[in-house]
Amino acid sequence: MKFAAVCALCAFCIIPARAHETISTKLTWTREISRILYKHCGSCHKEGGPSFSLMSYEEARPWAKAIKEEVLERRMPPWSAVKGFGEFAHDEALSMEDLHLISDWVEGGAPQGDPKYLPDAPRYKDAPKPRLIQGRVVSGEYKLRSAMRVRAVRPEGLAEGGWLKAIAVLPDGRVEPLLWIYNYQQKWPRNYTFQDAIALPAGAAVQVAPAGAKLVLSSR
Numbered sequence: 001m002k003f004a005a006v007c008a009l010c011a012f013c014i015i016p017a018r019a020h021e022t023i024s025t026k027l028t029w030t031r032e033i034s035r036i037l038y039k040h041c042g043s044c045h046k047e048g049g050p051s052f053s054l055m056s057y058e059e060a061r062p063w064a065k066a067i068k069e070e071v072l073e074r075r076m077p078p079w080s081a082v083k084g085f086g087e088f089a090h091d092e093a094l095s096m097e098d099l100h101l102i103s104d105w106v107e108g109g110a111p112q113g114d115p116k117y118l119p120d121a122p123r124y125k126d127a128p129k130p131r132l133i134q135g136r137v138v139s140g141e142y143k144l145r146s147a148m149r150v151r152a153v154r155p156e157g158l159a160e161g162g163w164l165k166a167i168a169v170l171p172d173g174r175v176e177p178l179l180w181i182y183n184y185q186q187k188w189p190r191n192y193t194f195q196d197a198i199a200l201p202a203g204a205a206v207q208v209a210p211a212g213a214k215l216v217l218s219s220r
């Protein structure tokens, strides 16, 4: 009884507020935003996926504010690596441009736009769970006795919300960024595979911070 009364109240408050929301952006779901979400979110946020669907305007609109917050905080999509630090294949993070588009669309009232621009709904194959790479586990400062081509790295045993920063200092003084993880989400362990393998000569020093943090280096 009480519940029903509260619901009725909500309906009265929310619906008029929505109807009066002014649209102050030219960005629309059908033209810009659906494409970004299809590409970066749909593998999980789809019907039957591990999380609620965001694949239609009707489904995504009520989440608009939350979408903006999650992407600006870089909690979604779960990727955890700082962009621009190391170059990875299958980088799933959003570009700065995408972040701006989403943010401006939400702030501008999250309009739907003309349905004729809506791209075809994507078809996703269920991604297999990633097999975590095995390799040399290093921490602190680790000097290579022989050359190594590093194809992929990943954190090992990192705490929820934890961070890790790893670089390689080459004998000539050059610094190669390897991986910078912040706000780690243990639910989403993964490999970070470099776009191009990183050639480390003998004598290169891999440095992993903070003290105790572990990094797996794989040459395969």
Ligand code: HEC
Pocket: 036, 037, 040, 041, 042, 043, 044, 045, 050, 051, 063, 066, 067, 070, 071, 076, 077, 078, 094
């Ligand atoms: C790898 C799977 C995956 C991808 C990719 C992904 N999400 Fe999520 N998302 C989840 C899961 C699972 C949850 C449920 C909350 C949790 O368990 O962390 C979630 C929760 C959310 C939430 C709700 C947060 C809250 O308020 O509780 C929003 C909003 C969201 N995701 C938006 C997005 C957007 C936008 C994208 C793409 C830019 C995206 N997600 C990509 C898996 C994913």
